[in-house]
Amino acid sequence: MRLLVVEDNEELAELLVRGLQSAGYEADVLSRVEDAASVLQTTHYAALILDLGLPDGDGLALLRDLRHRRNPIPVLVLTARGGLNDRVQGLRSGADDYMVKPFALEELIARIEAQLRRPGHLLGSSLRIANLEFDTRNRQASIDDTPQVLSARETEVLELLMRSKGRVVSKKQVEDHIFGHSGEVASNAVEVYVHRLRKQLADKGARVAVHTIRGVGYLIAEDKPT
Amino acid sequence: MIRFQSILSRIVILHVVAVAITSILMSLALSWLLNYSADAIHDKAMQEQAQRLAGHLRVGGNGDLVLELPPDLQGLYSQAYGRYRYAVLDGNRHVLFSSLKDGDALFPADTESGEVEFLQQHHGRATVSGASIRKLVGTRTVWVQAGEDLANRDVLTDDIVASFFKNVGWITLPILMVLLVADIAIFRRALLPLRQASEIAEAIGPSRTDLRLPAETVPREVRPLVLAVNQALDRLEAGFRSQRDFTADAAHELRTPLSILRTRMETLSDQAAGKALVRDVEAMARIITQLLEMAEVDVFEVDPSERADLHRVCASVAELVAPLALAQGKEIALTGADRPVWVHGNAEMLTRAIRNLAENAINHTPPTTTVEFVVEDNGTVSVLDEGPGIAVGEHELIFHRFWRRDRRRAGSTGLGLSIVRRIAELHGATISVENRTPRGARFKLWFVRAA
Numbered sequence: 162m163r164l165l166v167v168e169d170n171e172e173l174a175e176l177l178v179r180g181l182q183s184a185g186y187e188a189d190v191l192s193r194v195e196d197a198a199s200v201l202q203t204t205h206y207a208a209l210i211l212d213l214g215l216p217d218g219d220g221l222a223l224l225r226d227l228r229h230r231r232n233p234i235p236v237l238v239l240t241a242r243g244g245l246n247d248r249v250q251g252l253r254s255g256a257d258d259y260m261v262k263p264f265a266l267e268e269l270i271a272r273i274e275a276q277l278r279r280p281g282h283l284l285g286s287s288l289r290i291a292n293l294e295f296d297t298r299n300r301q302a303s304i305d306d307t308p309q310v311l312s313a314r315e316t317e318v319l320e321l322l323m324r325s326k327g328r329v330v331s332k333k334q335v336e337d338h339i340f341g342h343s344g345e346v347a348s349n350a351v352e353v354y355v356h357r358l359r360k361q362l363a364d365k366g367a368r369v370a371v372h373t374i375r376g377v378g379y380l381i382a383e384d385k386p387t
Numbered sequence: 388m389i390r391f392q393s394i395l396s397r398i399v400i401l402h403v404v405a406v407a408i409t410s411i412l413m414s415l416a417l418s419w420l421l422n423y424s425a426d427a428i429h430d431k432a433m434q435e436q437a438q439r440l441a442g443h444l445r446v447g448g449n450g451d452l453v454l455e456l457p458p459d460l461q462g463l464y465s466q467a468y469g470r471y472r473y474a475v476l477d478g479n480r481h482v483l484f485s486s487l488k489d490g491d492a493l494f495p496a497d498t499e500s501g502e503v504e505f506l507q508q509h510h511g512r513a514t515v516s517g518a519s520i521r522k523l524v525g526t527r528t529v530w531v532q533a534g535e536d537l538a539n540r541d542v543l544t545d546d547i548v549a550s551f552f553k554n555v556g557w558i559t560l561p562i563l564m565v566l567l568v569a570d571i572a573i574f575r576r577a578l579l580p581l582r583q584a585s586e587i588a589e590a591i592g593p594s595r596t597d598l599r600l601p602a603e604t605v606p607r608e609v610r611p612l613v614l615a616v617n618q619a620l621d622r623l624e625a626g627f628r629s630q631r632d633f634t635a636d637a638a639h640e641l642r643t644p645l646s647i648l649r650t651r652m653e654t655l656s657d658q659a660a661g662k663a664l665v666r667d668v669e670a671m672a673r674i675i676t677q678l679l680e681m682a683e684v685d686v687f688e689v690d691p692s693e694r695a696d697l698h699r700v701c702a703s704v705a706e707l708v709a710p711l712a713l714a715q716g717k718e719i720a721l722t723g724a725d726r727p728v729w730v731h732g733n734a735e736m737l738t739r740a741i742r743n744l745a746e747n748a749i750n751h752t753p754p755t756t757t758v759e760f761v762v763e764d765n766g767t768v769s770v771l772d773e774g775p776g777i778a779v780g781e782h783e784l785i786f787h788r789f790w791r792r793d794r795r796r797a798g799s800t801g802l803g804l805s806i807v808r809r810i811a812e813l814h815g816a817t818i819s820v821e822n823r824t825p826r827g828a829r830f831k832l833w834f835v836r837a838a
Contacts, residue, residue, distance in 0.1 A: 172647050173646055173647050176651065179654070180654070183654075214639060241641075242638075262645065263649040263669075263672050264646060264649075265649070266654075327710055329706035331706070375719075375722065376705070376722050377706055377719065377720075382713060
């Protein structure tokens with residue numbers, strides 16, 4: 162799977178490529194908007210990592226141009242600008258995700274993978290946190306490589322949480338995911354499923370914690386003894 | 388020397404002084420003119436009377452001079468009337484004729500005098516003023532004197548002169564006062580464009596550097612000042628802009644090297660050292676972010692029509708900070724209203740304010756405790772922590788730029804709370820801080836509710 166990195170700082174570009182390679186991705190590097198635009202017309206890449214401040218123009222212009230030509234390539238915008246308008250503009254111009262420098266390489270790769278796992282961009286099917294693994298193809302959770310039996314609802318909640326590893330999933334998102342947009346949802350239904358899932362995972366020795374952020378949602382993370 | 392605060396008061400006071408002086412001088416001048424004219428009329432009349440008397444002198448049969456007055460003149464000079472008198476003197480200063488009882492001359496005889504002489508003389512209590520003319524009758528030169536008792540002077544003339552101050556002098560004062568009022572009105576009107584320019588100037592600030600004073604409407608005399616002020620504003624705006632650009636550029640230029648640094652550290656073989664270094668880089672990145680935010684907030688202006696859902700904003704902040712808090716063993720909770728709470732404001736700015744409060748709370752709260760967001764229907768949001776609270780006397784200080792209780796603490800800029808306060812000010816929101824029992828602090832932001 163090949164990615165395109167458009168970044169004018171050679172050192173950073175090189176580090177990015179090396180990091181991506183160690184995660185199993187090949188990447189090409191370009192430093193100019195013009196070059197990127199012509200290469201993207203002839204070559205197919207799985208995803209684009211795009212820096213905004215480029216020597217011959219604004220990365221946002223390239224992004225708008227891509228979207229204008231209905232190119233659906235997942236784009237992760239990488240920028241030193243964390244400013245208000247920059248962020249809004251970046252997402253409006255069609256970026257799928259947005260990271261402000263200095264970013265964690267690990268998170269960048271996680272976010273790229275999240276993009277690649279979107280429907281139509283199926284990447285490897287395995288999601289992993291500590292000793293907990295979830296195979297998205299057959300929807301099978303395993304702890305220490307031992308397949309576990311979870312109810313359908315618990316499995317759905319777990320899948321959603323693991324897809325958003327390291328990020329908060331709102332209660333509304335969980336509701337929508339389990340019940341769809343239609344139908345009545347008991348106000349505490351989500352709590353009940355999360356509670357059951359948490360108990361199941363703990364009982365079976367998974368070193369993960371399903372955190373509740375009261376009034377907001379849930380987050381799954383590795384359970385580190387503090 | 389008196390210092391006037393306003394041009395108007397200066398004009399009024401100086402004008403009043405000028406009016407007072409002018410009215411006094413004008414009255415004096417007018418009355419002097421009047422007296423002068425009255426005297427001139429009197430002198431002329433006396434001279435005419437003397438001429439007329441002289442016209443009735445002739446040389447008699449015995450060679451002596453004879454004065455035969457017609458009855459109207461006899462009446463005029465009669466003792467009974469008592470107002471006019473005459474005397475005729477010869478070259479030897481002998482009184483030939485006199486209307487006076489004692490046959491005296493009106494004025495001391497002066498044979499050296501010219502054709503006409505105007506004289507004044509006291510006779511007992513009366514003051515006689517009149518003319519003396521030289522006249523040649525036959526071969527003899529005589530002096531004919533005609534005078535008037537000033538105590539009985541022409542009533543009409545006297546009345547005019549006497550009542551001048553009462554009737555005329557006082558008119559000048561009101562007229563001049565009317566002029567003063569008119570002047571004030573004219574001046575106020577002339578100053579109106581300046582007042583309008585002042586109102587515009589009031590709106591100029593760091594967030595509105597684009598405004599300029601109207602040079603076309605102000606009086607031409609003031610225009611150089613207005614133009615100079617506008618040029619000064621141009622220079623200030625350019626300064627502001629370059630400062631803004633500098634802050635943004637600096638943040639930009641610093642972040643790329645930090646990214647490189649961070650990525651290198653993440654790939655270090657010594658993982659423990661790498662993690663510690665990454666924390667340092669994160670602290671530095673945070674400082675840069677806050678400097679940039681401060682710079683942005685300083686020049687931000689809220690669109691009055693903008694609305695934001697406080698509940699949504701708090702939920703997004705909670706989502707954003709939760710991973711960080713959980714990693715430190717701290718909990719995040721959002722309570723209070725669970726429906727949208729609409730307030731006037733910019734959602735991104737509110738997010739920043741609440742995020743800064745949240746980060747501040749997370750930094751000051753020990754592990755296993757909770758940072759709680761409470762959103763209420765009345766448009767308030769509180770951020771509660773279980774840290775040490777705020778020391779008495781620091782409730783105001785903490786909002787100052789770069790203020791830090793513990794300067795050794797890494798990653799703290801002392802900017803976070805000042806950004807919060809600035810955003811609150813931008814939104815017309817009030818901010819308060821109080822300590823909780825048994826421990827912790829509560830920051831409360833009170834926004835303006837939107838319909």
